[in-house]
Amino acid sequence: MRVSIVGSGYVGTTIAACFADLGHEVVNIDIDESIVEQLNAGTPPIHEPGLADLVSTHAGDRLTASTDYEDLLDTEVTFLALPTPSNEDGSNDTSIIEAAAETLGATLAATSDRHLVVVKSTVVPGTTETVVAPAVEAGGDLTRGEDFEVAMNPEFLREGTAVEDFRHPDKIVFGTDTAFAGDRLNAVFDPLVDASNADTAVVETGIREAEMIKYANNAFLASKVSLINELGNICKAYDVDSYEVADAIGLDDRIGARFLRSGLGWGGSCFLKDVSAIAAAGRAKGYDPVMLDAAVTVNDRQPVQLLSLMDRHVDVAGERVAVLGLSFKPGTDDIRNARSIPVIEGLLERDATVVAYDPVASDRMREQFPDIEYADSPEAAVDGAAAALVVTEWDEIAALDDAFDTMATPVVVDGRRAIDRRDGIIYEGLTW
Numbered sequence: 001m002r003v004s005i006v007g008s009g010y011v012g013t014t015i016a017a018c019f020a021d022l023g024h025e026v027v028n029i030d031i032d033e034s035i036v037e038q039l040n041a042g043t044p045p046i047h048e049p050g051l052a053d054l055v056s057t058h059a060g061d062r063l064t065a066s067t068d069y070e071d072l073l074d075t076e077v078t079f080l081a082l083p084t085p086s087n088e089d090g091s092n093d094t095s096i097i098e099a100a101a102e103t104l105g106a107t108l109a110a111t112s113d114r115h116l117v118v119v120k121s122t123v124v125p126g127t128t129e130t131v132v133a134p135a136v137e138a139g140g141d142l143t144r145g146e147d148f149e150v151a152m153n154p155e156f157l158r159e160g161t162a163v164e165d166f167r168h169p170d171k172i173v174f175g176t177d178t179a180f181a182g183d184r185l186n187a188v189f190d191p192l193v194d195a196s197n198a199d200t201a202v203v204e205t206g207i208r209e210a211e212m213i214k215y216a217n218n219a220f221l222a223s224k225v226s227l228i229n230e231l232g233n234i235c236k237a238y239d240v241d242s243y244e245v246a247d248a249i250g251l252d253d254r255i256g257a258r259f260l261r262s263g264l265g266w267g268g269s270c271f272l273k274d275v276s277a278i279a280a281a282g283r284a285k286g287y288d289p290v291m292l293d294a295a296v297t298v299n300d301r302q303p304v305q306l307l308s309l310m311d312r313h314v315d316v317a318g319e320r321v322a323v324l325g326l327s328f329k330p331g332t333d334d335i336r337n338a339r340s341i342p343v344i345e346g347l348l349e350r351d352a353t354v355v356a357y358d359p360v361a362s363d364r365m366r367e368q369f370p371d372i373e374y375a376d377s378p379e380a381a382v383d384g385a386a387a388a389l390v391v392t393e394w395d396e397i398a399a400l401d402d403a404f405d406t407m408a409t410p411v412v413v414d415g416r417r418a419i420d421r422r423d424g425i426i427y428e429g430l431t432w
């Protein structure tokens with residue numbers, strides 16, 4: 001099939017390369033000329049394992065990039081994979097996707113072929129029908145139902161495993177309200193479903209339901225982690241090993257074993273944004289989303305709790321403190337909403353000298369905290385430190401052992417259960 005994707009960000013580039021790999025002819029549109037040049041030269045604009053191979057294999061062949069919407073004219077379906085940033089109140093700012101939908105409409109006015117417009121971006125229920133479709137209509141004086149149809153296809157890719165997740169999804173969700181849209185989406189994803197030997201569940205549902213499924217998915221996962229964190233905090237107070245508790249309750253199918261690792265909590269580009277947006281959407285309709293608000297409150301508390309455990313053992317004013325791990329999870333250099341940020345802020349409030357280590361995220365963090373020290377190795381970070389705080393469970397951080405003997409005071413506060421408790425160090429697990 002001939003498929004176009006508007007947006008060459010993290011989701012857009014990944015799905016463009018993966019669709020090309022499935023055998024489709026793919027055009028990826030972005031307003032950023034340097035991204036388009038990069039893609040056409042065979043280099044992805046983001047780092048994702050496996051993506052560089054796919055882009056270099058298909059660029060200039062089944063995968064082309066362009067800044068010109070006209071280049072999508074002979075495609076049959078367009079996915080909108082554009083950012084929906086947060087407003088002050090947590091709600092979604094849809095202006096970027098709206099503007100793109102208008103330009104798409106203006107472009108589609110030149111063809112009489114009926115087109116399918118698929119929203120890939122995370123948007124609150126109703127947005128595809130009441131914001132995106134009218135923008136396409138307005139852009140080209142078009143009529144939904146005649147000139148084009150809309151659909152919603154949410155994305156569940158995780159950073160660091162996005163290509164693998166694309167190839168082996170737990171589910172694919174099609175939100176449609178016409179047979180035309182359902183048939184065309186099925187045709188796009190058929191090669192993927194066939195390759196998975198039908199292990200992949202295809203959920204065919206309404207457009208609003210598809211929009212909500214994405215929020216429900218992320219709100220559930222974020223709340224699951226916050227709930228195990230809350231239970232973990234109580235475990236810690238009663239000297240109970242929360243990981244043994246989690247292992248046991250995870251055996252219950254109704255609970256499930258994953259996303260039960262208590263500790264410093266969640267970060268990344270999605271959880272906070274999505275929980276906040278769907279909470280704001282509830283509030284806009286007069287509903288008070290107490291559980292969603294609590295998930296954020298518990299998450300905000302975990303770094304505070306980590307610092308207060310450190311305070312029990314050492315006064316860090318004027319002392320070196322190692323922050324081990326900066327990215328929001330191992331395997332990525334993404335520091336958006338990373339738990340390292342409130343940890344560093346709390347240390348600076350205490351007048352500590354912060355020495356941070358991360359294998360890949362230091363450059364990004366330097367833009368946010370230019371005045372703290374960045375060590376080249378975890379060993380160098382802990383050398384002479386009065387405390388070491390484990391924030392991200394990178395392998396080389398989890399492997400630290402003898403290095404703790406070089407600390408001024410060997411206080412290790414572990415936010416990720418990465419380090420083994422042993423004699424000779426003062427070890428505090430955050431929730432165990």
Ligand code: UDX
Nearest residue numbers: 155156157158159259260261265266267268270328329
């Ligand atoms: C998430 C969703 O998983 C994905 O489906 C969606 O498309 C985008 O948001 P991602 O942000 O890449 O993906 O991260 P994920 O691997 O889900 O981890 C989220 C956060 O939760 C990380 O900070 C991780 O450290 C934390 N986490 C996860 C825990 O604290 N405990 C756990 O048990 C699991």
